[in-house]
Amino acid sequence: MSATAREVVAAADVYKYGFVTDIESDSAPIGLDESTVRFISAKKGEPEWLLEWRLECFRAWLKMPTPDWTKLKIEPIDYQASTYYSAPKTTPKYQSLDEVDPELLKTYEKLGIPLHERAALAGVAVDAVFDSVSVATTFKGELAKMGVIFCSFGEAVREHPDLVREYLGSVVPTTDNFFAALNSAVFSDGSFVYIPKGVRCPMELSTYFRINAANSGQFERTLIIADEGSHVSYLEGCTAPMRDENQLHAAVVELVALKDATIKYSTVQNWYPGDAEGKGGIYNFVTKRGECRGDNAKISWTQVETGSAVTWKYPSCVLTGDNSVGEFFSVALTNHYQQADTGTKMIHIGKNTKSTIISKGISAGRGQNTYRGLVKVLPKAAGARNTTRCDSLLIGDRCGAHTVPYIDVYNRSARVEHEATTSKISEDQMFYCVQRGLSPDDALSLIVNGFAKEVLKELPMEFAVEAQKLLAVSLEGSVG
Amino acid sequence: MKNTEMNMLEIKNLHARVDGREILKGIDLSVKAGEVHAIMGPNGSGKSTLAAVLSGRDGYEVTEGTVEYMGKNLLDLAADTRAREGVFLAFQYPVELPGVNNLYFLRAAVNAGRRHRGEPELDAGQFLKAVRKTLKLLDLREDLLNRAVNVGFSGGEKKRNEIFQMALLEPKLAILDETDSGLDIDALRQVSEGVNKLRTPDRAFVLITHYQRLLDYIVPDVVHVLAGGRIVRSGDKSLALELEKTGYASVNAA
Ligand SMILES: Nc1ncnc2c1ncn2[C@@H]1O[C@H](COP(=O)(O)OP(=O)(O)O)[C@@H](O)[C@H]1O
Ligand SMILES: [Mg+2]
Numbered sequence: 001m002s003a004t005a006r007e008v009v010a011a012a013d014v015y016k017y018g019f020v021t022d023i024e025s026d027s028a029p030i031g032l033d034e035s036t037v038r039f040i041s042a043k044k045g046e047p048e049w050l051l052e053w054r055l056e057c058f059r060a061w062l063k064m065p066t067p068d069w070t071k072l073k074i075e076p077i078d079y080q081a082s083t084y085y086s087a088p089k090t091t092p093k094y095q096s097l098d099e100v101d102p103e104l105l106k107t108y109e110k111l112g113i114p115l116h117e118r119a120a121l122a123g124v125a126v127d128a129v130f131d132s133v134s135v136a137t138t139f140k141g142e143l144a145k146m147g148v149i150f151c152s153f154g155e156a157v158r159e160h161p162d163l164v165r166e167y168l169g170s171v172v173p174t175t176d177n178f179f180a181a182l183n184s185a186v187f188s189d190g191s192f193v194y195i196p197k198g199v200r201c202p203m204e205l206s207t208y209f210r211i212n213a214a215n216s217g218q219f220e221r222t223l224i225i226a227d228e229g230s231h232v233s234y235l236e237g238c239t240a241p242m243r244d245e246n247q248l249h250a251a252v253v254e255l256v257a258l259k260d261a262t263i264k265y266s267t268v269q270n271w272y273p274g275d276a277e278g279k280g281g282i283y284n285f286v287t288k289r290g291e292c293r294g295d296n297a298k299i300s301w302t303q304v305e306t307g308s309a310v311t312w313k314y315p316s317c318v319l320t321g322d323n324s325v326g327e328f329f330s331v332a333l334t335n336h337y338q339q340a341d342t343g344t345k346m347i348h349i350g351k352n353t354k355s356t357i358i359s360k361g362i363s364a365g366r367g368q369n370t371y372r373g374l375v376k377v378l379p380k381a382a383g384a385r386n387t388t389r390c391d392s393l394l395i396g397d398r399c400g401a402h403t404v405p406y407i408d409v410y411n412r413s414a415r416v417e418h419e420a421t422t423s424k425i426s427e428d429q430m431f432y433c434v435q436r437g438l439s440p441d442d443a444l445s446l447i448v449n450g451f452a453k454e455v456l457k458e459l460p461m462e463f464a465v466e467a468q469k470l471l472a473v474s475l476e477g478s479v480g
Numbered sequence: 481m482k483n484t485e486m487n488m489l490e491i492k493n494l495h496a497r498v499d500g501r502e503i504l505k506g507i508d509l510s511v512k513a514g515e516v517h518a519i520m521g522p523n524g525s526g527k528s529t530l531a532a533v534l535s536g537r538d539g540y541e542v543t544e545g546t547v548e549y550m551g552k553n554l555l556d557l558a559a560d561t562r563a564r565e566g567v568f569l570a571f572q573y574p575v576e577l578p579g580v581n582n583l584y585f586l587r588a589a590v591n592a593g594r595r596h597r598g599e600p601e602l603d604a605g606q607f608l609k610a611v612r613k614t615l616k617l618l619d620l621r622e623d624l625l626n627r628a629v630n631v632g633f634s635g636g637e638k639k640r641n642e643i644f645q646m647a648l649l650e651p652k653l654a655i656l657d658e659t660d661s662g663l664d665i666d667a668l669r670q671v672s673e674g675v676n677k678l679r680t681p682d683r684a685f686v687l688i689t690h691y692q693r694l695l696d697y698i699v700p701d702v703v704h705v706l707a708g709g710r711i712v713r714s715g716d717k718s719l720a721l722e723l724e725k726t727g728y729a730s731v732n733a734a
């Protein structure tokens with residue numbers, strides 16, 4: 001740790017990604033009505049069917065009640081106060097990275113994102129979404145040779161309309177929930193992935209999301225389709241500038257794994273969490289769901305959630321195919337006034353379906369951390385198995401951890417195991433580390449990373465290192 | 481060291497409280513580099529409390545007295561600084577750190593000390609070399625190194641791991657709190673041999689023990705008896721043998 005921990009300490013006082021890029025942007029007028037939806041659709045040059053789909057979603061959304069906030073305490077959101085579309089003016093299309101606005105490139109450089117082809121070394125293909133639009137996708141050519149499609153959502157609508165039309169909204173119905181409906185109406189861009197039959201995607205695919213403009217929400221849409229027997233690992237990272245007002249992020253991610261296919265989806269979420277007094281920060285309301293649509297399919301979610309003022313997300317698996325497998329590995333950290341209400345839903349439909357849930361919640365300061373999960377076994381899911389483990393770690397005595405598991409079983413042969421623990425960071429452990437010469441901050445980071453290890457080890461290597469640093473930075477100064 | 485006559489550790493009239501209750505009631509103790517001091521005493525007499533105060537554990541309040549270490553006011557230093565300045569405590573109950581790799585932990589500790597002294601940090605390769613050398617010295621099972629710190633270790637393995645850490649961290653002042661307790665005779669011999677190999681002219685040991693038998697293997701220069709928060713007797717190694725015969729009852733009465 002030592003060297004890294006030091007760098008991290010040096011950078012820790014400020015949210016490292018809190019800068020704003022000075023770039024001209026092209027925005028929708030503030031507010032939200034049907035004309036906003038039409039504006040976005042027109043900006044993107046979308047076909048009629050997609051506009052109609054959006055409008056349907058918008059009308060449905062208007063009739064939906066705002067979710068009641070369960071464990072979350074937030075101010076009511078004024079949906080008329082945001083901009084629903086903001087794009088850097090020099091977009092939309094880049095043939096190569098050389099055409100990208102140098103200011104933008106600098107931004108991504110500061111974020112440590114390997115946008116250039118030298119990323120080849122790391123084996124990561126990157127799609128970068130800046131405010132509302134996707135600005136660059138690397139490695140497209142190379143991937144295309146194998147038939148892999150990895151592009152912005154907007155491009156997929158133009159180039160692969162049949163695929164989009166077939167799968168869009170097929171996992172997350174448009175009226176699934178308030179935020180999914182909102183996203184469906186106003187989403188502006190996102191990533192699209194298609195892996196053809198039998199192809200093992202040769203590199204990690206990765207998207208970095210960045211909210212830059214003030215008063216803008218980000219509503220991206222990701223759709224990943226893994227055709228029969230294919231395999232893909234997808235990474236997602238997020239940051240936003242420091243701003244005093246809250247900003248809304250409402251994404252929808254849909255995964256479809258067909259027979260014998262595997263999708264591994266990893267997230268490191270580091271949206272601006274607000275300041276130490278709880279001012280500002282991102283409201284992160286995300287709907288992520290995958291369906292194992294064929295037999296023996298597998299979907300694995302791994303998330304490290306350290307950012308956002310409020311996080312509300314339940315990456316879920318619908319296990320339709322027989323013998324299909326769903327996994328959810330999560331580390332959620334809340335410090336200061338952050339609130340997280342996160343977990344998963346595992347819906348067992350097919351026979352002998354299997355799911356594993358490992359959730360590690362870390363609360364410090366006045367942070368509130370809730371695990372909320374549903375395991376549902378439908379009548380036909382004979383032989384279904386679920387194992388759930390929820391561990392909570394408390395740092396200090398003003399924070400909170402809550403575990404809310406729902407278990408619904410309609411098949412007698414199913415086996416569902418749930419285990420939950422809550423512990424306080426132990427003074428013995430802290431002193432043991434400090435007595436060996438570690439600073440209290442390093443000691444805490446070591447213990448917390450140890451606590452989260454089972455989940456962190458599920459992340460691809462580069463992400464695991466980043467995640468460890470993030471946990472350390474996010475807890476800076478919470479002991480002593 | 482410039483002045484070999486100087487005491488490495490100089491404790492004067494040390495009083496300390498835990499939870500508002502006075503446990504140490506005026507300790508005086510001087511330890512020179514190269515010496516081994518044994519501190520014996522009945523359970524509850526304050527031995528571990530003394531170790532905690534010296535290593536800077538939170539919750540122990542020094543109400544009176546002074547502690548000088550290498551010419552510095554030890555009580556002014558934060559616990560991690562004390563460790564980096566060479567104060568090492570082998571815990572009576574070594575602590576488990578789930579998910580924290582033993583080697584990773586130790587390298588972080590070793591490098592924290594090296595940074596403190598302005599020495600270059602050891603990279604993974606250099607560190608592994610140092611580990612191999614130390615392993616030979618201590619006859620510790622190598623697979624323990626890649627496990628989580630103390631998790632699933634037997635009692636004896638935990639104690640040996642403490643000595644292993646000590647060997648790698650190369651402290652100036654090593655305080656061993658009942659390292660012998662819970663060890664069978666073979667493990668006791670191994671641990672003692674390890675400690676004996678680490679005895680050097682510029683390193684001092686404070687051995688806290690309840691039983692005389694450790695001192696058959698690690699022969700002390702001075703033996704102290706702690707009772708009721710005070711050192712009630714000091715002498716050479718024959719004092720330990722005498723205690724073995726008469727028990728602590730006699731010193732308590734003294
Ligand atoms: N953290 C603590 N809180 C309250 N009392 C303590 C604590 N640590 C030690 N004591 C008390 O201080 C006295 C001395 O304990 P200790 O130093 O552990 O003795 P020894 O190591 O000699 O057996 C005992 O009466 C013990 O109960
Ligand atoms: Mg004791």
